[in-house]
Amino acid sequence: MIQQNLVKVGMADLNIATEGAVLKTTGLGSCVGLTLYDPHRKIAGMAHVMLPSSDIARETPINLAKYADTAIPELLDRMIAAGAYLERLKAKMAGGAQMFAMSGQSDSLRIGPRNVESCTAMLSRFKIPIVSQDTGGSFGRTIEFDSVSGMLSIRSVQFGTKEI
Amino acid sequence: MNLFSRFEAFELDVLKEVGNIGAGNAATALSRLLDKPVDMAVPKVSLLPFEEVADRVGGSEQIVIAVYLRVEGEAPGNMFFIIEEESGKRILRQLLSMYTEEPNGYSEMELSALCEIGNILAGSYLSSLADFTHLAMAPSVPAIAVDMAGAILSYGLMQYGEMGDSALLIETTFLEDHQSLEGHFFLIPDPESFDKIFRSLGVVGE
Numbered sequence: 001m002i003q004q005n006l007v008k009v010g011m012a013d014l015n016i017a018t019e020g021a022v023l024k025t026t027g028l029g030s031c032v033g034l035t036l037y038d039p040h041r042k043i044a045g046m047a048h049v050m051l052p053s054s055d056i057a058r059e060t061p062i063n064l065a066k067y068a069d070t071a072i073p074e075l076l077d078r079m080i081a082a083g084a085y086l087e088r089l090k091a092k093m094a095g096g097a098q099m100f101a102m103s104g105q106s107d108s109l110r111i112g113p114r115n116v117e118s119c120t121a122m123l124s125r126f127k128i129p130i131v132s133q134d135t136g137g138s139f140g141r142t143i144e145f146d147s148v149s150g151m152l153s154i155r156s157v158q159f160g161t162k163e164i
Numbered sequence: 165m166n167l168f169s170r171f172e173a174f175e176l177d178v179l180k181e182v183g184n185i186g187a188g189n190a191a192t193a194l195s196r197l198l199d200k201p202v203d204m205a206v207p208k209v210s211l212l213p214f215e216e217v218a219d220r221v222g223g224s225e226q227i228v229i230a231v232y233l234r235v236e237g238e239a240p241g242n243m244f245f246i247i248e249e250e251s252g253k254r255i256l257r258q259l260l261s262m263y264t265e266e267p268n269g270y271s272e273m274e275l276s277a278l279c280e281i282g283n284i285l286a287g288s289y290l291s292s293l294a295d296f297t298h299l300a301m302a303p304s305v306p307a308i309a310v311d312m313a314g315a316i317l318s319y320g321l322m323q324y325g326e327m328g329d330s331a332l333l334i335e336t337t338f339l340e341d342h343q344s345l346e347g348h349f350f351l352i353p354d355p356e357s358f359d360k361i362f363r364s365l366g367v368v369g370e
Binding site: 029051138 | 214215218223224225227232307309310311312313314315316318319322325326327328329
């Protein structure tokens, strides 16, 4: 295995990768790991989205990478600046789990599914197709996104590694 | 909005004492359960970037057993009782003479037993805290998960997500001697709860 150039994406963070680098984010629970890919230019982007909407933000300035509705436009800007074309972009998603099944589900406990819904809505606004996703469930995921192949590899404790 | 930059050193000390009293009682409860001495480290109160919270228990991808309780009442928050994967088996053996049926992973019965242990300990943590502060606090029904620490702990940080990129947590580690059974308590009060905790203890800011 060739040593790959790994670009770490933290929690509520986003980044792009080109020239064979691999984007990685660890320990996705209810957060969503969203990836965008331009297969022609081999430009990859990843965002670790924590919350569905920036409407509730009480921080200034807000961290754009944290919210689904701000992270996706920001990631798009960064990728287009790097030479990607909006029309060619394809999206993949993983995460959005519900780590603890609690009785009396309040809305804040449904944060995982809401993150997925919000990302999906945002992508459709930009007419970016979601080619595959592995979301929901009640387990954590670590993901790696290869900027050469556009493959998203997902690792979890119970289910091992799979590629989508 | 930066809630925490204004915390004074003595206010952090107050929170440390909160952790000390709560975890002290929980450690006593655990010691009685196991009939063995249990030591406790000095509590740490820290404002940690989200990214670093999971590092406290071995990193984002470290597999841990976590019992989670939502604290409800006048000073709401999230509470986690976290132990290493192997420590869970050791507790079950010592406490209930439950011997592992499955070498990898945990059976439903084992998880249920661990969840109840977490519940007892968290309950004693909270009830001593409620006595100390005179604030009504009650734990929710506990939930248990065996998974990556990052995925689990991020669940307790959501309330902080809307106000910044770090969370204030009160952490206490305890050790059972010789066997090196290590456990962690994390109390992550909701951002709005701090004022109430301070006021109830007579520490009035501004």
